[in-house]
Amino acid sequence: MLEPVMFTGGLYKHDLVIELVEDLGGYVLQKNVTQSEVILLILIPSEDKPVLESQIKELRGELVRAPLAGTEVAVVTPTLAIHHLPHTACDIAEYLRRHGSKTNMIGLARGVGQEIAQINEYETSLINEHDAAVFIFGNFKECIRRKESLYRNINVPVVVTGGPEIAKAEMPYAFEYVSSVGRVAHRARKATEIGVLDRIVDAVGRALDKTRAEMAKDPLTTSPPRVMDAVREQVPDVEFSYSPLPIALNLNGLRVKLPYDSYKDAVRAVAFDEGVKLGEIATVRPSRMKDYILVRILPASETGFVF
Amino acid sequence: MDPMEVFKIEVTGQEDFGKKKYRELIMDILQDLGLIRSIGRLYVYIDVMEPIFAVFGLLRSGIPPLTVKDVGDVMKVEGGYQIKINDEEHMADLLRVLWDRYGRERVEQPVRGVVIIASDTDPSGLMVADLEAEFLQDLTDGLIRVAPEGFRNRRNEMTKDSFFFIAAEETLTPELIAKTKEKVREMENA
Structure with missing residues (x-):
């Protein structure tokens, strides 16, 4: 069982951590260097965690659990106008990032209003490429209830946030509803406000656990981090992508940030030690995000084997 | 403590939370734009079912150029x-x-x-x-920021010492405006 953790520490000798993780059979998902500090998102076999902990203690670094690592969460606001941004949306997105998730902020084109709120096919399928979505709504019960049409057709679990208390039974299409957020014109700074952000992270964690439990019934042919490692090794151009995270992981696949037309064959041809190619165990198709490549790993029931 | 003499807010339906939050929100936005000192009284009327958002305010004495x-x-x-x-x-x-x-x-x-x-x-x-003209511009900007974003039909009546702002999703008819003004007047006299 791989455990998601986050390492924060000095740049000096941090490559020892990376080497150790690779030797233990773990994966480095993301590396962020900010001046003399480095943040690593790591998947490590849980039985080897003490070894990593002692190494990090020696380097005077910090190791915390990052429950959302290796997942991608969409933070959706009705539009990108000043009414919804920056305060609530950025606070939530930033807080999810601190817990290890890759967070994308999505502003709908016409998500505002009670009767005029709408979402189009492109927005829906873009949100469906994520592992979970957080919808940020306002302060009035009636408005939140009427905005249900925005997330009714979304296949991934949706955590809805808003101001007032609303019984879960009134929102059948939401995975969970987190109250006390709503529309505010200042940043979250009080303890109660930070507490609400924790509740959102917990709700997203539960949503992802539900997806994981569903996937465990029909496991993927191979794990996304393993595919990521293989793509990184065999399609070296991906390291030259201008994105801060050239390969974004999902629970059921990954997104390779290279142009689809020029690199789809290279990605399909990525080979594993077991003798199979990526094209045989996964679908490789264009992502709705820019012209990236979306890889979805097929479950064991379709390929007939797991490695 | 409110820097304004009167700040009343009325919301229809069971929306106590929204009422409380909009109070904070309006204060935050007016404070951000530095408008709060120039407004003497403020009445906000929100009808969630219609839906309508209206603000009526009395301004403090004019600002010299x-x-x-x-x-x-x-x-x-x-x-x-x-x-x-x-x-x-x-x-x-x-x-x-x-x-x-x-x-x-x-x-x-x-x-x-x-x-x-x-x-x-x-x-x-x-x-x-002309600081007064600048103030009125800032005030309009502030009101648009305060109003819920979906309310795209807006009307703003400004005089030397007061303003009346109304925003709604549906077309603003004269009857609707008159009805809302009546509501605000009731709040004023209450």
Whole structure:
């Protein structure tokens, strides 16, 4: 069982951590260097965690659990106008990032209003490429209830946030509803406000656990981090992508940030030690995000084997 | 504590949370834009079912326009007048006004904070900026920010000492406006 953790520490000798993780059979998902500090998102076999902990203690670094690592969460606001941004949306997105998730902020084109709120096919399928979505709504019960049409057709679990208390039974299409957020014109700074952000992270964690439990019934042919490692090794151009995270992981696949037309064959041809190619165990198709490549790993029931 | 004399907010239906939050939100936004001191009374009426958002406010006494002597010290010098700028915020407005009044060739700026005018007319009384007009612009901006974003049909009536702002999703009919004004008047008299 791989455990998601986050390492924060000095740049000096941090490559020892990376080497150790690779030797233990773990994966480095993301590396962020900010001046003399480095943040690593790591998947490590849980039985080897003490070894990593002692190494990090020696380097005077910090190791915390990052429950959302290796997942991608969409933070959706009705539009990108000043009414919804920056305060609530950025606070939530930033807080999810601190817990290890890759967070994308999505502003709908016409998500505002009670009767005029709408979402189009492109927005829906873009949100469906994520592992979970957080919808940020306002302060009035009636408005939140009427905005249900925005997330009714979304296949991934949706955590809805808003101001007032609303019984879960009134929102059948939401995975969970987190109250006390709503529309505010200042940043979250009080303890109660930070507490609400924790509740959102917990709700997203539960949503992802539900997806994981569903996937465990029909496991993927191979794990996304393993595919990521293989793509990184065999399609070296991906390291030259201008994105801060050239390969974004999902629970059921990954997104390779290279142009689809020029690199789809290279990605399909990525080979594993077991003798199979990526094209045989996964679908490789264009992502709705820019012209990236979306890889979805097929479950064991379709390929007939797991490695 | 409210800096305003009266700040009433009324929301239809079971929306106590929204009422409380909109109070905070309006305060935050007006404070951000530095408008709160100029508003004496504020009445906010929100009908969630319709839906309508209306604000009626009474303004505190007018703000005098900013003149040249407010932004700098005017001194008589040989061959004209010298203005030593104290408040650089309105520098661009000041230069524009002086150019319009005296012509570019008569206005000289030897250093950053000094302007010399080659003329015998005293510039002290010239108006640099109409602060009241700026305030009204900021107020309109603030009201649009406060109103829920989906409410795209807006109407703003401003007079010297009051303003009435209404926003809705549906078309604003004269009857709707009259009905809302009546509601606000009720709040005022309550």
